[in-house]
Amino acid sequence: MFGIDIGVDLGTANVLVHVKGKGIVLDEPSVVAIDSLSKKVVAVGEEARRMLGRTPGHIVATRPLREGVIADFDTTEIMLRHFINKSIGKSPFKRPRVMICVPSGITSVEQKAVIEAAERTGAKQVYLISEPKAAAIGAGLDIFEPSGSMVVDIGGGTTDVAVLSLGDVVTANSIRVAGDKFDEAIIRHIRKEHSLLIGERTAEEIKIRVASVFPHARHEKLDIRGRDMISGLPKTVTVESEEMREALQETVDLIVAATKSVLEQTPPELAADIFDKGIVLTGGGALLHGLDRLLQQELLVPVHIAHDPLFCVVKGTGIALDNLNKVSRSLLNKKTTSNVVQV
Structure with a gap:
């Protein structure tokens, strides 16, 4: 079977998978349990999460992603392969196109690790898209118009703040606070x-x-x-x-400061658009009680929580895969390898 498109929100806390034609088919914790004696995987996802802090000494439940990036390459590959197989079934003939979300501040080395992990699961082609762009698309913002849109995506490991216009990021900041x-x-x-x-x-x-x-x-x-x-x-x-x-005040202040910094660096015309339309919050952190009100008070800009903020990023990957002609020029990994494209 060919032509399978998969969007993956490879999050520090959760992995979500979107399959073209089916929607979101998987939402599980980014946790892998490994037997340190036999080196075998005991559980992945929700089953492994239930083991956190409750396992015998020889079974270690770990989170292979930290602060939005891969901390343990081999375990991440195992986890990603498990979730992709669970989403589309295991078959040597199923070689999907995979789009993976990454923080906007990711380094080239960290990008390469994500790409290699995806390629080793059998992906036919790998695309990387920045999380704030995917979040904005998934939240229903028309980022392809010549008008400023601002999104604050607060995940498990990173907070990505970006102003977008004409399908690309104009100014952005990514902090490992979430x-x-x-x-x-x-x-x-x-x-x-x-x-x-x-x-x-x-x-x-x-x-x-x-x-x-x-x-x-x-x-x-x-x-x-x-x-x-x-x-x-x-x-x-x-x-x-x-x-x-x-x-939580000290931690939240860092997110407020990062958002303020991006707003201050935004060109005046786009800033005016944002003052009219407001800032959209996505990611699990958007649900932190009172955060929208605090940002609105500190920035003096309307702040809205996206509909289904937890799913905006993975929904955005699905929409981006359906509109590759519009987003491909701004994918992250265009020049990495012949079968890897950055959006």
């Missing part, structure tokens, strides 16, 4: 203020159910359990929204 850093900030705060050790999953639950980054915008409480640093025994404490705002 959902994972929110979790780390919460863990640090709980350890410092409550002498309690908690894991990533508890931190994420706090972020979703309690946290807010805009003053007095939310009034939730949550009882959490962890290990007391003094006694070493299980302990329960209660956390509140305003406390979490203080815990």
